[in-house]
Amino acid sequence: MPSRHPVICGIGLSDYPVVPHLNSVQHHALAARRAIADCGIAKSAIDGYVSTSGGGPAAGDDAVSMAEYLGVNHRYIDGTMVGGSSFEFHVQHAAAAIREGLCDTVLITYGSDQLTRMGRVLGTGGFQRDAQPVTGAMQMATPYGLPLVGAYALAARRHMHEFGTTSEQLAEIAVGVREFAGLNPDARYRDPITVDDVLNSRMIADPLHKLDCCVITDGGGALVMTTEEIARDLRQPPIYVLGAAGTQTHWNIHQMPDFTEMGAAVCGPAAFAQAGVTPADIDTAQLYDSFTITVMLMLEGLGFCGKGEGGAYVEEGHLRRGGSMPTNTDGGGLSSNHPGMRGIFLLIEAVRQLRGDAGEAQVPDAELALACGSGGWLSAIATVILGKDRPS
Amino acid sequence: MRVVRDLEWQGPVPAGEGEYGEFFAAAAEGRLLIQQCPECGHRQHYPRSICTACGAEPEWMEAAGTGTVYTYTVVRQYGVPSFAELPYVLAMIDLPEGVRMFGGLTGIDPEVVEIGMPVAAYARTYDDTHAMVFWEPS
DSSP: OOOOOOOEEEEEEOOOOOOTTTTTHHHHHHHHHHHHHHHHHOGGOOEEEEOOOSSGGTTTTTTHHHHHHHHHHSSSEEEEOBBTTTTHHHHHHHHHHHHHHOOOOOEEEEOOHHHHHTTTTHHHHHHSSSSBBOOGGGGGGGGGOOOHHHHHHHHHHHHHHOOOOOOHHHHHHHHHHHHHHHTTTTTTSSSSOOHHHHHSSSEETTEEEGGGGGOOEEEEEEEEEEHHHTTTTSSSSOOEEEEEEESOOOGGGGGGGOOOOOOOHHHHHHHHHHHHHOOOGGGGEEEOOBBBHHHHHHHHHHSSTTTOHHHHHHHHHTTTSSSOBBBOTTOIIIIISSSOOHHHHHHHHHHHHHHHHHGGOOOOOOEEEEEEEETTTTTTTEEEEEEEOOOO | OOOEOOTOOOOBBOOTTTHHHEEEEHHTTTTOOEEEEETTOOOOOSSOSSSSSTTSSSSSEEEEEEEEEEEEEEOOOOOGGGGGOOOEEEEEOOTTTTOOOEEOOSSGGGGGOTTTEEEEEEEEEEESEEEEEEEOOO
């Protein structure tokens, strides 16, 4: 019987970081064109479409509008929108759909003109633009003036209090990611930085400095997923989905049960169990670096180190180029690109590493890669484990 | 809880739909409300139409209006005109009743805020009949 094991067969990036001539829909389309060309599949073979609503309904890039625009007559559609980690959830869903035979080949796309359309104020400006009455649970926080970065700062402060984590340790994450960005000609910021540079950058919301925060860019990405059987005839070697799991502990930051523990502690072990591997087996990690604290909580939750030990772990240099767990090898959201929802770029970079196509940032002999996305306010977390070799 | 009449409030306001409105209306009368489930005893905040523990219909209960700082941040940059007066402190407060509440922390130098410090709630009106809950050192 032909193998229906789900694989990623095609990847595509649209242009980034600053792309004034493309709107969100065009970013979706450019990334899709490149992903389809990458694997060489006939576009007519795509019978599943998965996306989310990057710019909101007004941008016309919700899933049904994009399926029509891209001309995908799908048998399977998923429009899961859980923030930046949506794409890790998408892989989980598409893998199940492919395995179950609901469809054979799924196109996942993302595009955002956030920098061009909204400008850089968004990073500290949160989602509420003016003094309109605030509905839903956000009315318990937004009227007090809670910026996006402030929500993450609440978690960072509590982590410091409980475990003695320092600003220097958080800064080390930004420094390591910037080193990788220097190897990526398209990265938003490429000049090397030091821990002191991070500490001396403007304090935005204590204890997070400007360089603890991700960049704001335009950009887009696309994945093509199919069965192992179909992938045999395509241009690129298949990258196997070995594990994919997600969870949600809260949505609004004020509902986070424990500000030092994110859902990675639940979905990480679940994904490792599916893949039959352990954190020590992973060769490179692509971790959602909206802010430095996001990465630290993820490292602990996934089990790369113990709870509360994230500070000491990053200080030992594991995340660096040449370290034991090279992390965010494309320069991450902290230095390369972050058009609003970064999850798809984690998966694309993981695939590049496993194909051996990561250029100067290539992790030697990378066979297993992990992508972990965080959506909302450390809220909806999903982990995907990818492998170069056929699972036994 | 002390009520400060502040009809000059320029920031965004809560829409107050559903149970939220009852919370903000009670605050304007000096009462800090949380919810307790008559079936399982679970307490929760923000207010809603279901007990998140057992699925029953929760009831209102009045909290004492005291708490301690669980975590906080000092906002020093925010590109929204309503919050041009910087810096200010935002905090998560642990209430002795067993729920945690987010709010502004005022009446203190931002540089000396500490996790664990005791605080007391007060209300600040944003229209004639509704108020937001803030906190200050006690």
